[in-house]
Amino acid sequence: MSEPFIHLEGVKKVYRSRGQEFLAVSDVSLDVEMGELISLVGPSGCGKTTVLKILAGLHDHDDGTVRIGGNETFEAGRDVGMVFQQSLLLKWRKIIDNVLLPAEILGLPMRESRERARDLIQMVGLEGFEDNFPYELSGGMQQRAAIARALIHDPKLILMDEPFGALDALTREKMNLELLRIWSESKKTIIFVTHSIQEAVLLGSRCAVLTSGPARMADNFEIELDYPRTLDMKTHPQFGVYTRRIYKLLGME
């Protein structure tokens, strides 16, 4: 039997500080197949980010099972790309040099990486901006660069923590479509954390719903909308069925 790419079972995480204990994640179970785009949706403070950090190897978990890689080898340091709400581009570096940062840190051969960076910059739609500085780019463009940076070392898993949360509504929808395109071109496994229910349904091939205080996996279901997805799918009755399902799980109906 083939092992899923990511296998989380009964994952628990407790933060301890100054003798106080805080249960951030109480029971998260989730299997992810290679190449899936999983939306992880839930209210603020529900431990979504903690789950991401456990997947990134930045945090240990206190209980349960975390297995990543399935039947292939997986090295957290080498095989994870991250995108955050802020682009976190280094102000003093050109876009191309920002994209190259992970390659430098991992000590990858720079000549090939530079080639690859140019291809990625083209893929995320920033062709011609290689030598610009971050401040010369709009918020959406900066996030595109951050996505290219997350892909530079060809990781198997991309973790995105509300990457479009700081963008205006229109740019955000545009970036949603862009991400879907980049996903289908790069064929990466993506875990996409969001608290926008619409975004979760529009993007995910599957949607995992976390409820807050502490994070518990409330549901985890496939989103059977055709790809390529378009914005007018939001008016599709089936889209409404999914969003209602999530609202209900979050007690917001």
Added chain:
Amino acid sequence: MDKTADQARHWALIIIAHLLVVLAWHLFVVWGEVPAYVMPTPLDTVLSLGGEYNWFHNTWVTASEVFGGYILAVIVGVGLALLFSWFAMFAKFLMPLVVSLNMIPKVALGPLFIVWFDYGIGPNIFIAFTICFLPILITTTRGLQEVEPDLLDLVRSLNGSRWQIFTKIQLPGSLPYVFSGMKVAVVLAVAGAIVGEFIASEEGLGYLMLQVQVDLDTPAMFMAVLMITFIGVALYGIVIGLERIFVKVDARLETSA
């Protein structure tokens, strides 16, 4: 093209502003019939350069003190900040001490310095240094701390080393702060050197001012102040120039002056 025109306008404004002040000064003295021993005209002030005082040597001495103290302050200030950022214990232990020591009025130490070091350039460099190094230390320390936690996560998720975080993120990220401290320190270094010369010196512009004061040679006193100002402006210009080279426009911290 447009950029050079902007530059030209920028410099024209600077020069005009300064000339206007000189003009106002001149008119004030002439129309107000202010006696020269109270306030000389700009021309009288400049003419005092022809007097018997050794302007070149004294300016050289003061400039050496200012630049010497300043460079020392940059080295020690940035160096200590780096140590503080590498060894947290070191910072906890030394920072309060540095703040307390900084509260000592350096001017009050002048007479002691004479006892300890005798007259000369050395003690004045030291006074300039002690007065101007704290802002550099504090802003640099702050700059080295100012790293986005998510950015640290990004580097750590790639198993980046402490050294990589330092060289690729902390150090370049702290440069705007370093320069912000350095700009504040310029004026302090100048003040420090002059105070040193007032207290204990046989040469330098501060010393010269005390000499000519006895003779009520006000034009020479004005000239000395002007020369001191030029030294400060020159140093400030060098710092701004370096900042232009090392810090991207967007990352620069704007400070007054």
